[in-house]
Amino acid sequence: MTTLWQRLKFAVATDMDALLDKKEEKNPISLLNKYIQEAEKETETAGKWLERQTSLHAKLEKELQEAQIFLEKRQAQAELAQSAGESDLSQFAEQEVAAYSSRVDELRKTLDENAAESVALEQRYEEMKHKVKDMKVRQLQLMGKENATRAHYQMDKILSPELVAERIGSFDDMASYIKSLGNKVEERHERSTMERRLEALEKNSAKSKEIV
Structure with a gap:
């Protein structure tokens, strides 16, 4: 019997909590709070993507530096092999020069594109942060108005003759x-x-x- 009563109390409490949650969801300030929380999470995620973009850019720059070093090395080796009459080594070195030249060009192009993307992402990320900040300011404004409205309502219960008359005549x-x-x-x-x-x-x- 006790267990059944406890279950019944738990079920009623759960239903009441659900009902209060539904009422709270209809509150504009509650909806704004929820939206701000979601926006903050999205902004945080966007910040992580931006950090990753910066990290990838650094890795691309490192790849470019390595490719340029090997390109210069193979160019010097190709000249040396050609001067020494080593045709097979000269041919191999020339192929390497072509490969590294192509890689350097591709990496430079990719870095330029990545830099442009990073700038665009940075701008949008800053816009997101400003948007969240503006919503928080708006949230404080609404909370202030709500608080003032509730305060006036409570004060009117004492100060308003009409409301006093309704309660005690x-x-x-x-x-x-x-x-x-x-x-x-x-x-x-x-x-x-x-x-x-x-x-x-x-x-x-x-x-x-x-x-x-």
Whole structure:
């Protein structure tokens, strides 16, 4: 029986929590808070992508430096082999020069494109951060208005005659009630006085009869 009761209480509590969550979701400020949280996560993710883009750019620059070094080395070796009459070595070196030249050109092109992409990503990332900041400012503005509205509402319960009248009645009603209560007290007091006088009269009359 106890277990069943605990389950019932848990089920009711869960339903109430779900109901409160639904009501909270309809609150514009609650929706804004949720949107800001999601925007912050997306901005954080975008920042990580930007960091990765920067890291990739650095790796491409390293590859370009290595390719340029090998290109210069193979160019010097090709000249040396040609001067020495080593045709097969000269041919191999020339092939290497062509391969490294192509790689250098491709890496330079890729770096230029990557640099442009990085600039665009950086700009959009900054825009995202500003957008989130603007939403947070808006959030504070709405929270301030909501707080002021709630405060005014609570104050009106005490300061507004109409709201006070709704809860405890008008002052005229209270004055009328107090007057009516006073009349009843006076009436009871007067009745009590009359009763005491009648009782005293009865006692005096009884004593007079005893004396006679």
